[in-house]
Amino acid sequence: MKKMIWTGGIILVFFLCLAIFAPFISSYDYKEQNINLRLQPPSSKHIFGTDEFGRDVFARMLYGARVSISVGFLAIAIATLIGVSYGAISGYYGGLIDNIMMRIVDIILTIPVLFLILMLIVYLGPSISNIIIIIGLTSWTDIARIVRAEVLKIKNFAFVDAAKLIGLPKKIIIFKYIILNISGPILVYIVFGISGAILTESGLSFLGLGVQPPFPSWGNILTAGKDYIHTAWWLVLFPGIFIFLTVFSLNILGEGLRDFFNPKLKRE
């Protein structure tokens, strides 16, 4: 399980570095077109080749990483914020409040998320901030349920009673005594959530409803490439590999963390 955390972590950090240091890694501009050099195969000058406008694919991939990864992180930050507060309130207060709040979640869960997202984007217009907000607002239900279940378990622990006994206020009890004690499962969800959000964003961009050209994202590089799949394989292969590796690294990191926080597996 430590291997999984390390492998996942290293691949993820590698992609994060690519995104952060994009201008230092590639000297090309992601917007710069050069019709003379269109659809060049990978070479020492353009290591991932060029696209139909002669733009450097490697540079576009690096800047695309910024978009894809930040969409993933920010969307899940929103989802986590909403989900954790919602789940904690529902679980802590229990009774009727819990019942109503969880039925609302059940109702939301019956709506097919992808269609909801598509509809909202068509309505609100596809911009990066809209995509982040919409993915964030549609993916908090899982974490709300996880947090609620954990809170139900933790709130009966003696130390929570002890905190009440000494007269600590609810906000300290909920935050310091309950939420911080379930930070493990929350972290695991965050990691899986980010990989899901990156996939959703790539899917949206692929459908043309995500990040709009000329801004690159892994999804729309892939879309642009699909028209040339028979002649310019590099246009689909590299974004595909990048998406695959990022999601894969997040998934094994998440799985490793899940095992790490599982007390039953700790004896190894």
Place this chain on the structure above:
Amino acid sequence: MGNIIEINDLCVNYRTQNQEKIYALRNLKLIIKKGETVAIVGESGCGKSTLAISLINLLPENAEVSGSIKIDGKEILDKNNKELQNVRGEKIGMIFQEPGASLNPIFSIKEQIEETIKFHKKISDKKILKDMSINLLREVGIKDAERIYESFPHQLSGGLQQRVMIAIALSLSPEILIADEPTTSLDVTVQAQIIELLNKLKKQRNLTTILITHDLHLALELSKRIIVIYAGEVVEDGYIKSEKDAEHPYTKALFEIIPDVIKKRKKFKIIKGELPDMKKIYERCNFSDRCNFVHEKCREISLELVRADKNYVRCLFPLKGRKK
């Protein structure tokens, strides 16, 4: 001295999932004077812990309460959580069994003690907080207080954890200390130390101490006044030092089952039978099925707590005082 705790007609019922009622406390009356030490003794399921958590109004949601509990003359059962924050901690400190589970595993001792003081006393100066915490830890007999102050709960032994719990309970200088089975999960030598510590603290701070235990022996160590609870009722209340002072057959039976290591009995003595069905209220003496001195009349009427010889006893035929 005045009364610090007055409990009148306290009834607590728990609703079970199939809508049955468990009558955990039945018309309980109890008066505790300021500075007094009281031990509440009874077997599992008789309502001891329910009584303890009612005193700070922290009963679970499925509990129904009626009656009145006054602390320093103020009713606490109708207060809301915000008002109770000042009673909890500042007026009453409480320690439980299993000190390990009562400490938040992810914070150091330092943070847990200071949190409480910070919130209640609105002190935020780090140096004052540290001095207060270290003094508290020293007061509960922790020698290397500086090191313990920085540690996390799982790094401490059970005895140390319980001392830390006592320190937290005392951090707001409460007038009342409730100890709910404080030594149950500790080994015997540590038990003795904790009881000694409680004895010392109650004298130094003039605490009103309520010890809740199933162990009569332990109760006798700490307290002169013993309150015996059976099936949610007080059956005997008085100053008891030894078996001779027991006036209720149940108290006498409790004395008889204290294991005697010197005489080497072959078998542990037990009280035969078990608690009556707590879902029902009987019109008779609740202990009658297990009593060695039972009389036909015992099964016919329910009883009140009346003075027998020296103690208040809920029995038709007490062992002392009234004639049979």
